[in-house]
Amino acid sequence: MRVPTGGDPWTINVGQYWLNEKDPYENRHAASLRHVFDLSDLEKSGFMYQTGQSGLVWSRRYRDMSEDWAAVKYRALQMNPGAFASELIINPK
Numbered sequence: 001m002r003v004p005t006g007g008d009p010w011t012i013n014v015g016q017y018w019l020n021e022k023d024p025y026e027n028r029h030a031a032s033l034r035h036v037f038d039l040s041d042l043e044k045s046g047f048m049y050q051t052g053q054s055g056l057v058w059s060r061r062y063r064d065m066s067e068d069w070a071a072v073k074y075r076a077l078q079m080n081p082g083a084f085a086s087e088l089i090i091n092p093k
Contacts, residue, residue, distance in 0.1 A: 046074030
């Protein structure tokens, strides 16, 4: 899947291009994970993965964030969400 993205090696939205190639301004490398931390209120922080929740190609969660990543959108990164979908408690023996 290819999506147009902005950025270059000197911007926050990093992208790598090679001027000696056929399509010199085509990004060939980009940030796979972006984080934005709001230090005044960490509950307002955000993140986005390039491919999605799973980096495994055969997973149904692969590429589930790619459109939002290309649009430079973020998902909430909350330390204390209102409700958890699941919880795992590990008790060592």
